[in-house]
Amino acid sequence: MxxxxxxxxxxxxxxxxxxxxxxxxxxxxxEDIAKDLKAKGLDKLVVVTGKGAYKKTGAWDYVQAALKxxxxxxxxxxxxxxxxxxxxVNEAAKMAKEFGxxxxxxxxGGSAIDAGKSVAILMENPGKTAEELYEFKFxxxxxxxxxxxxxTHGTGSEANRFAVVTILEKNFKPAIAYDxxxxxxxxxxxxxxxxxxxxxxxxxxxDAVNHVVEASTTKAASPFSxxxxxxxxxxxxxxxxxxxxxxxxxxxxxxxxxxxxxAGVSFDNGLLHYTHALEHxxxxxxxxxxxxxxxAILLPAVVKQIYAEKSHTLAAVLAPIAPGLSGCPSQAxxxxxxxxKWLFSVGSTAKLKDEGFHEEDVDKMTELAFTTPSLGxxxxxxxxxxxxxxxxxxxxxxxxxxNK
Numbered sequence: 048m049x050x051x052x053x054x055x056x057x058x059x060x061x062x063x064x065x066x067x068x069x070x071x072x073x074x075x076x077x078e079d080i081a082k083d084l085k086a087k088g089l090d091k092l093v094v095v096t097g098k099g100a101y102k103k104t105g106a107w108d109y110v111q112a113a114l115k116x117x118x119x120x121x122x123x124x125x126x127x128x129x130x131x132x133x134x135x136v137n138e139a140a141k142m143a144k145e146f147g148x149x150x151x152x153x154x155x156g157g158s159a160i161d162a163g164k165s166v167a168i169l170m171e172n173p174g175k176t177a178e179e180l181y182e183f184k185f186x187x188x189x190x191x192x193x194x195x196x197x198x199t200h201g202t203g204s205e206a207n208r209f210a211v212v213t214i215l216e217k218n219f220k221p222a223i224a225y226d227x228x229x230x231x232x233x234x235x236x237x238x239x240x241x242x243x244x245x246x247x248x249x250x251x252x253x254d255a256v257n258h259v260v261e262a263s264t265t266k267a268a269s270p271f272s273x274x275x276x277x278x279x280x281x282x283x284x285x286x287x288x289x290x291x292x293x294x295x296x297x298x299x300x301x302x303x304x305x306x307x308x309x310a311g312v313s314f315d316n317g318l319l320h321y322t323h324a325l326e327h328x329x330x331x332x333x334x335x336x337x338x339x340x341x342x343a344i345l346l347p348a349v350v351k352q353i354y355a356e357k358s359h360t361l362a363a364v365l366a367p368i369a370p371g372l373s374g375c376p377s378q379a380x381x382x383x384x385x386x387x388k389w390l391f392s393v394g395s396t397a398k399l400k401d402e403g404f405h406e407e408d409v410d411k412m413t414e415l416a417f418t419t420p421s422l423g424x425x426x427x428x429x430x431x432x433x434x435x436x437x438x439x440x441x442x443x444x445x446x447x448x449x450n451k
Contacts, residue, residue, distance in 0.1 A: 049273050049363040059269035062315050064229045065206045067308060071297055073236040074109045080194060080232045081113040089150040089192055092121040093143035095163035097128065100198050101154040104239040110154065110196070122146040127155065130220070130334040131162040132213045133177035140169035140177070150192040156251065157202030160195045161210035164228040167191040181212055181221045182420050190227040196234045199243060200303040201251025201339060203258055203311015205233035213331050220331035221421040222323070235308055237300035245291060249394055250339025252287045252303055255279055255310040257342040260350070262317030263364050264357040265428040272317030275309045276364045282306040284367035287393055321349045321433065324425035325441055328415035329404070336402055343395040344402070347387040348444040352437055354379035356430040384449045391450070399446045409442045
């Protein structure tokens with residue numbers, strides 16, 4: 048029972064702040080959002096997207112129509128890439144300022160939403176750059192109003208205060224968390240996610256699982272973050288295989304989107320630790336590495352490292368994908384192998400060596416985990432002492448599979 052890991056004398060903060068329109072057809076709510084923006088005088092927007100998904104999903108047709116209906120003008124930045132970087136944020140912010148945008152609308156997955164949140168901060172902090180923001184050279188207290196149309200079931204960014212952007216020149220991929228970047232409105236429409244590729248479907252869902260494995264086991268974990276985690280893993284365990292087999296199954300997409308949404312709320316409350324802190328250096332050095340894949344590679348070794356400290360919680364959270372765990376601390380390796388077996392069963396079979404990382408890279412990755420701004424905070428939230436030896440062990444044991 049995960050309740051055994053809860054200290055009832057610790058006071059926890061429970062966060063649920065964004066209005067999210069959720070369900071098949073939710074994109075039509077952009078009409079109501081546009082009406083409200085106009086009424087609030089927010090009639091000039093910067094729209095932040097990647098190159099194609101905003102159009103291919105059909106979201107753009109609804110957005111254009113709603114903005115036109117309510118006489119809202121906009122400037123559009125479509126240069127966001129997976130693992131977005133500070134140059135993109137600076138370019139979009141410059142465009143927004145020159146246009147006189149009053150609010151920011153992001154359409155896409157976590158990359159577009161995180162970049163858009165960062166743009167929203169710079170819009171209200173003239174003279175500041177994305178590099179300064181992500182190296183924590185100033186602390187923003189305000190941002191332009193944020194609207195997010197989420198196109199993947201993995202990010203959680205549509206409902207929390209987090210954003211991640213890479214500083215390419217330093218191989219830094221920090222995370223920020225500020226109350227001013229909770230979206231005012233978000234849309235999660237599973238119908239917009241039906242054309243995600245097999246790999247996108249796989250890795251965004253694995254991202255959601257990682258969010259809750261961490262959020263349920265940090266020092267800040269609460270009954271709320273743990274309870275959400277139990278639901279997330281149950282839903283992903285059930286519906287990810289269905290979505291992989293039948294991409295247009297809207298019931299599967301619906302519950303994967305719901306899992307990702309509440310996973311975002313879970314880590315907004317419980318925060319994150321090893322897996323994200325160690326993945327960020329990987330995709331900072333190799334931006335072509337899919338974030339969810341990097342997390343999948345690291346997850347079994349992270350579970351092994353933290354199992355003894357949070358065995359009751361992990362036995363409960365992982366039960367749908369790693370059955371048979373009793374909560375005994377000695378089951379750490381069994382838990383790691385079971386999680387890896389599940390990952391392989393849903394097609395995530397790569398390890399670090401398959402992605403071009405080798406033993407000689409471990410020291411560099413370890414150093415980045417401890418020197419990248421913000422990652423030290425994540426490491427400090429781990430349920431045990433986040434020593435360099437532990438971090439190295441996670442990287443080393445993620446080079447090759449446990450199950451051979």
